[in-house]
Amino acid sequence: MNTKQCVIDMHAHFFPVLRQEEAAQYDAGRTPWLRINEDGKNGMILIGDQEFRPVYNALWDSAARIEEMDALGVDMQLVCAAPVMFGYACQADTAQRWCRSMNDYLIENCCSYNPKRLKALCQVPLQDIDAACREVSRAKSLGHIGAQIGNHVGDKDLNDPDLLTFLAHCANEEIPILVHPWDMTGLGGRMKKWQLPWLVGMPAETHLSILSLILSGSFERLPRSLKICFAHGGGSFAYLLGRADNAWHEHGKVRQDCPHPPSYYCDRFSVDSAVFDPKALRFLAGIMGVERIMLGSDYPFPMGERNIGSLIQGSDFTDEEKAAMLARNAKKFFIIQ
């Protein structure tokens, strides 16, 4: 073993300490809140009176988070909203208030605990693109080093003209974006058990987002300065790229809006490392290149990488490549000094 490498985890979530009455001031039927158990260590996210998911204190308590980061050897975490907080289905003005409040909270109540080790990615009211552009710029001025967005807003994918306006705004303002899958209602309602929306729905959602962006020709129009990263290693995209490239070559409808095969655009985006299998990480690096993979854990959720960084650290990449994936790529992508 050599000297410890710097470790930056660029995909980690938080949730605010928010009582039901406080959440109800936004949209009682949609805004999530937190019930903390008497032990102070475990809790439940709820929407209205409906339990959404059990969670533990690293999600809301920066002291607990830093303690775990110390134990795991994580130097820095980029923290963003749990997707249940996106609020895209709320009225636009409610979503604006909510996003402002959450972005303020994340800086003031989470990152402030240790601003050198906890960095913030903001959230925006994507159902109102003007408001989203204003909020992402405001958040940057507060200290957010990027933005997290959901991979779609209702039936609008990232290639929707409004969403492209937002992406171009972020490119022009040098605000990096993390795209997170959410709202996995698809596949005919057949993902009812065994967390299938997380196992099947999320990677398919991300795959759909990347391909929609590519096959719509959007990368031809977006500034090259756009920095956009997809969670969970980009979902199924990399593995199914051969299928997409073959289809582009063989089928006129696949290539009708896109002048190059999908693989041509792999240098226009990054992915995180949350693929949970050294062979999958090696495959992913073969498609995306090591320089486009950043450590992301999905912490502190149970289906994330519990032992943050262990997949990269235990891999057979060179020390140089590991250092790139563990921290250097994220420093460059998010302009971290």
Added chain:
Amino acid sequence: MNTKQCVIDMHAHFFPVLRQEEAAQYDAGRTPWLRINEDGKNGMILIGDQEFRPVYNALWDSAARIEEMDALGVDMQLVCAAPVMFGYACQADTAQRWCRSMNDYLIENCCSYNPKRLKALCQVPLQDIDAACREVSRAKSLGHIGAQIGNHVGDKDLNDPDLLTFLAHCANEEIPILVHPWDMTGLGGRMKKWQLPWLVGMPAETHLSILSLILSGSFERLPRSLKICFAHGGGSFAYLLGRADNAWHEHGKVRQDCPHPPSYYCDRFSVDSAVFDPKALRFLAGIMGVERIMLGSDYPFPMGERNIGSLIQGSDFTDEEKAAMLARNAKKFFIIQ
């Protein structure tokens, strides 16, 4: 180069020469039919008056098929229905008549042209499991060497008790099964363009089917003699297996009905080779083992492997491994002399 290896393509489709009036005798609103252009070489599948997809004569004309097989060096093809022919949404008695008719047609009008080189996989009325069991046994007696089924029937996945009854029946009767994705309506209706249902929907459907079968614990109850193969390399399953295994270990809901992690069950099914990328095929072999991959092209559709077998032949597997994937595994799986 060495002597030519035997090549068996176990995933190829046909469509009958069927006029609109003939199709209307089944279910005019659902049964597809074929319009052949004046050139005799190109045509269109329609449902009622609605154009479904353009096709060419290798799909319905065995002479044209054998000519292409000769040019491509394919010794044998296993031919099955195009998924649009499944008929699972028809009334059960209509579907029974339709399946009988199509299974008779495939033997009498397609495979009969060259029974040594064209083998048949039957279709069954899966909405009526008793009828499906009867028809699959009848088809076997006609000469069908296996059955193709869709990966779901309405909202029933393969772990549905009825479908498990059918799978167990096939296991007991030594009838191998090919599972093909179809009915890709999912992901919030956001797969409207660029053939996205084929690029994103199909691999996600197959992923969902395999995981549903595994996480329901169905493999614990199904006979080990069941021979089941999933199309398109098993969709996203292999690449996302690490995510599923991690979730099984970390989340009680994922493992609640399944005593082993998903990777434990990889020796219970096979996949075809239609992944279109040598690195993806190598990855797939690392997960499934070479002995569980069979050449399958999805011929004669444009998003299949046009140059059938070239992915395996051009790969860096050993000659022994190539021979297994090109023919030997299929001979064993489908009991081909």
